[in-house]
Amino acid sequence: MQNTTIAYDSKVEGEVIVTQADAVINWIRKHSVWPMPMGLACCAIELMAAGGARFDISRFGMEVMRFSPRQADCMIVAGTVTYKMAEVVRRIYDQMAEPKWVVAMGACASTGGMYRSYATLQGVDQIIPVDVYISGCPPRPEALLDAMIKLQDKIGAERSVKNLFPEKANLNQVAEATKES
Numbered sequence: 001m002q003n004t005t006i007a008y009d010s011k012v013e014g015e016v017i018v019t020q021a022d023a024v025i026n027w028i029r030k031h032s033v034w035p036m037p038m039g040l041a042c043c044a045i046e047l048m049a050a051g052g053a054r055f056d057i058s059r060f061g062m063e064v065m066r067f068s069p070r071q072a073d074c075m076i077v078a079g080t081v082t083y084k085m086a087e088v089v090r091r092i093y094d095q096m097a098e099p100k101w102v103v104a105m106g107a108c109a110s111t112g113g114m115y116r117s118y119a120t121l122q123g124v125d126q127i128i129p130v131d132v133y134i135s136g137c138p139p140r141p142e143a144l145l146d147a148m149i150k151l152q153d154k155i156g157a158e159r160s161v162k163n164l165f166p167e168k169a170n171l172n173q174v175a176e177a178t179k180e181s
């Protein structure tokens with residue numbers, strides 16, 4: 001019979017698993033995203049729906065919505081960002097610990113949407129870096145879940161170990177550039 005075992009097999013591998021540090025760190029991070037719900041307008045209702053039983057964001061380990069930036073690592077900007085609110089959004093983002101990610105949920109958060117007015121920021125990426133954009137007005141909860149899966153893919157591809165030592169990485173880059181020139 002053909003051996004179809006592809007997972008970890010303790011009989012073959014004993015008590016030892018060999019893998020890459022990046023793979024382990026990213027696997028832990030992407031399955032324990034704690035969102036910071038930045039609900040600013042109607043899109044927030046869809047965000048709330050994603051937490052309910054029907055859409056059940058807890059299937060992805062993301063149901064732990066935190067209203068404290070110190071305990072969250074993914075800001076979901078759901079709604080219209082006015083200039084009055086922009087400073088607050090930025091401050092809360094700054095208070096979140098690294099590593100952190102941002103999802104712009106809906107047309108308003110992504111581009112200002114239909115509010116091309118003096119009072120509205122034309123996209124939250126003008127004040128904070130956005131990892132995933134969601135189109136729609138409003139996007140459905142499934143679209144948010146899809147975006148979170150895309151964010152998981154992105155987290156899975158990060159160079160986490162290198163990012164733990166940014167100074168060293170910068171020094172290496174400088175050394176390589178000096179060698180080339």
Ligand code: SF4
Pocket residue numbers: 041042043044078079080105106107108109113136137138139
């Ligand atoms: S994108 Fe549409 S539903 Fe979402 S906050 Fe803007 S106006 Fe409301």
